[in-house]
Amino acid sequence: MSTAKPRKKGEPVRADANVAVGTSAATNRDLLYSMLLQRRFEERVAEMYAIGRIGGFCHLYIGQEAISTGVISLLRADDYIITTYRDHGQALARGMTPRAAMAELFGRQDGCAKGKGGSMHMFDKQLGFLGGHGIVGGHIPIAAGVGFAIKYRGGDQVIVCFMGEAAVNNGAFHEALNMASLWKLPCLFIIENNRYGMGTALERASAIHDIYKRGASYDMPRGVVDGQDVHAVRAATEEAIDRARTDGTPTLLEIRTYRFMGHSMSDAVSGTYRTKEELEHYLKRDPIALHRQRMEEAGEITPADVAAMDEEIKKIVQDSIDFAEQSPELPLEALMEDILVETTS
């Protein structure tokens, strides 16, 4: 049953919505809204990148929205999230406003990191959103450290660590998971297995292909999940969260998905390393379409409702662009700020 608080129109799924696993219409609507917001937001991000409003490396999340939405919809406001450079979706799912996210992408001072971080480094302390990290694998031990702090303080929060499947071959993954299990740190290690690390297929990078099985090396509860089905994601996540809150047991989840766009804005959608046919095959399982269809079949939503939601979201995204456009860049003296703090404790 959903315990979702009433949500103001245009407000994304709140981290504190505390929606339980279930199929209530309200919950499903929140989930659809969250995924659609990420989708529409990033479609416009691609445009903004093309016309030079956004620079640097920009990695889109399109196709993977059921994971960010499914996992994060079950978190409490005092839980933590840490992720990779592919961080727009999770930031929005956590409740970062499209304005703060878009302004960050534009490099403006109203961005979630005042424009200093950019696409790969979104942060929001209030939301327990510990960033957007650019070094593959680097944030995994950091997640274990957040878990350590939770245990140190005797809290029952959890930290969710999103990573790509290619990160699983990196030494940082191995060191972090061993410590997380050895010390029983309340971590959810979420592998977003979109089958490619840049241009390298999983099978060309990992000696085993059911990578969740690596959890066995750390005696860690593990599982594999359909990442295109937001309900499946939520079911697996809720179990993992319970374990973590109860006695700090960490979990490794391999959530299988597919990246509908190129690795980054500078990578072709298909051609070099994956075929058009493969792409089209996976496009058939669009997480948003699947969820919407299920809702329509259950009579929880009508095409008209969806169209209205879509319109509303598009407005919100347009508003975020207008907002970012008029937000200034930091003044030049800010270059030498935020390097060190003056304080001591």
Next chain:
Amino acid sequence: MSTAKPRKKGEPVRADANVAVGTSAATNRDLLYSMLLQRRFEERVAEMYAIGRIGGFCHLYIGQEAISTGVISLLRADDYIITTYRDHGQALARGMTPRAAMAELFGRQDGCAKGKGGSMHMFDKQLGFLGGHGIVGGHIPIAAGVGFAIKYRGGDQVIVCFMGEAAVNNGAFHEALNMASLWKLPCLFIIENNRYGMGTALERASAIHDIYKRGASYDMPRGVVDGQDVHAVRAATEEAIDRARTDGTPTLLEIRTYRFMGHSMSDAVSGTYRTKEELEHYLKRDPIALHRQRMEEAGEITPADVAAMDEEIKKIVQDSIDFAEQSPELPLEALMEDILVETTS
């Protein structure tokens, strides 16, 4: 059946002895000789360290000799070995002369690395002995690289990589084993599980205690072996070598043993992190005593034979000390030599 070539008295077991697994008297005698040589050599090393002839960090191998001897006795002269800072035993088992080893420990120019390497960094290119390495885990990817070179050239050699059980938690282990299996590199990864990494018991460092099981994360053949029984070590090694020579399949072997001395010369044998009782329990399974007893029971050797062998070995070790004593240190200009080579190809 043993195919051991006739061995001159005083000559350690040669890498090219090519002894097959078996229990022929000659083979067993070679194995006993090899282990006893390591033992007597290191007993004197401890003395030499105490009187300041040897400096720096010095890690003794006493108690683990069945592993070096068992594994290396099956290698061909063109195979490779790489190991950690705890490298005296393997160097001698490979056929490094006690003179070259002792002179290296003394830091003299007749040492196997001209005295520049010291206890932790013994090298002998002729023997395919690729060193003693001081960074825990660091030599494991290097071993994979040697395996890569073997495959690259289409050879059927193998590389044996010895490591301690604590190295298994390090990221370098994970990255190397994944690549070795993914690319089918002819590597033997030998974990010498002596139950402690310095003062840290395996159980306090690793989330699983049957660490050979980590091989599963890389789909790598694996096994656990009694490291106090030189025959058991050889049996498991021969299988692994066959796999590697046949089609490059690497193997992970956890060989269980115990360090009879402290971690290094500056660490007490027992007290802080392990009890006297535990030590005494393990001392009962001295690999040399066990092997000798088995030989005596089989009537392959008499106490008198052993005494004679022991005498001979003690002479050889004394000779290595006399040799090292009179070997000079490199001249001062050597400080700036061996930094770069002048050659190009």
Next chain:
Amino acid sequence: MAVITYRDALNMALREEMHRDDRVFLMGEEVAVYQGAYKVSKGLLQEFGEMRVVDTPITELGFTGVGVGAAMAGLRPIIEFMTWNFALLALDQVVNAAAKMLYMSGGQFPMPMVFRGPNGAALQLGAQHSQAWESWLAHIPGLKVVAPATPYDAKGLLKAAIRDDNPVCFLEGEMLYNTKGEVPDDDYIVPIGKAELKREGEHVTLVSHGKMVLVALQAADQMAKEGITCDVVDLRTIRPMDVDAITASVKKTSRCVVVEEGWEVCGVGAQVVDYVQRHCFDYLDAPVLRVHQADAPMPYTKSLEKAAKPDLPKTIAAIRQVLYLD
């Protein structure tokens, strides 16, 4: 002589050397199927096969160690870092293994290998993807460090690096890959350890390397309009540094400005200053000045990034200052 890009010059060097010596192979992330993250290895997989052009998992520490082992066993690895930013994870292998193996082994194991990839900041890549590591690498005995500024030097130095029997860190530049220049398609070498006087002048010595050489040359052009001429010393090799080339120029001009991409503290410029003041003490008419990145992590913000980077105006300002022009 053909005019080609820095990228194609590197590609040519790789191809020529892989043909010349079949012990040479290229390993790194996306070097094979993807043809290189920056397409430097374009066509090599097709030409040399997957044993010699090897895609790796994302394991900088691991595959760098694989290169070290391959070198110990007689091969000549070229290890590509997608960018040098990620090499931070591999420095233990570069420093503790590659740079020291020859010494620790008492001369038994030379390490004929090349570590290469783009170094320094590109455009708006943010704090973790915009670092210049030459001063760190130059600190380490047992390494050679090279940073070509032009397509000609890129080809010649990469060929020299591949043939060198020592570990060579080869620093390219994402912003340099598309720059063009004349590159002979014959088999030439640019010697490691030799700087080049890229512009001759009388009044000021500009010392630089890599991408910043282009800025130094622009600065020289601009000052020339005011009748002030500059020696532009392109170090090309940072370690071992061609101290004679620097001091010879400074003894002539009596003034020196060092331009580099990296941070100030203990940067390459600091070492150049040390050499200059030690060897040209009585010749200097002004303190040596340095142009470098602002002492801050690189911001994503466009205007701040621009302000953080060493550039033409900052170089001009330093030149004017050593000339006491304003």
Next chain:
Amino acid sequence: MAVITYRDALNMALREEMHRDDRVFLMGEEVAVYQGAYKVSKGLLQEFGEMRVVDTPITELGFTGVGVGAAMAGLRPIIEFMTWNFALLALDQVVNAAAKMLYMSGGQFPMPMVFRGPNGAALQLGAQHSQAWESWLAHIPGLKVVAPATPYDAKGLLKAAIRDDNPVCFLEGEMLYNTKGEVPDDDYIVPIGKAELKREGEHVTLVSHGKMVLVALQAADQMAKEGITCDVVDLRTIRPMDVDAITASVKKTSRCVVVEEGWEVCGVGAQVVDYVQRHCFDYLDAPVLRVHQADAPMPYTKSLEKAAKPDLPKTIAAIRQVLYLD
């Protein structure tokens, strides 16, 4: 005032700060049950328990990252490296995470943490265990780097580092742990960023830090017998460097020698030279000279190791040279 060892001074600082603030914890290899590889953390496990004194697996990269995460979540980690040699494996976390988090997050995440352990060569530990990393660390904006030479400074600076809300790299010395000095057992702080004039003189400025300060002081004593007196500037903090303290002294003495443990190229001394020639150009009567480790990996060979290290005779020789004494 009690005379205690450098080791005990550090232990005192750890104990006092862990009592003062229960967000402070110590993590590293062998810090707990084993009481520290060098016994710096003696008794802390017994006093504070295993949640605050934590033994880790051999995973420098991993447990340093754990420290970073703990700091992001509000704790104040002290990460011990058994020696800084092994920190090479952790530099990605130190540089790309700890040093940049505040900046990348637009000021949201300060990183109140300390990275500490012995730095530099001890005796015959060979090439992989004898390295001094201060010049590398000092290169990085977002870090503070501290290297106390005396027990008094060790306690005061470690307490300051633990209270600092920024990441502080704290460089100790295996050869310093047993040195003794007066250390008050009350709660004092030595401010980060302030050098100290450890000896006052007229003729030459000796700039040094950490272990080498003791050598500089010996050199000052010896020169004093010839009537030549030295300012001995102990940097104490390498980043941010107290440039004023250096230049004030050099403006007085007109001569300067920098003594450091590490390698020459792009070393700390190079940066000191840069500051001195820039700010004291018209005051200098001689080039600034540097004393440092030979430009080679550290050999195990006893006599070669001695020859490789900076020492009293080399320091005296440099002093005499800047005075044109022979």
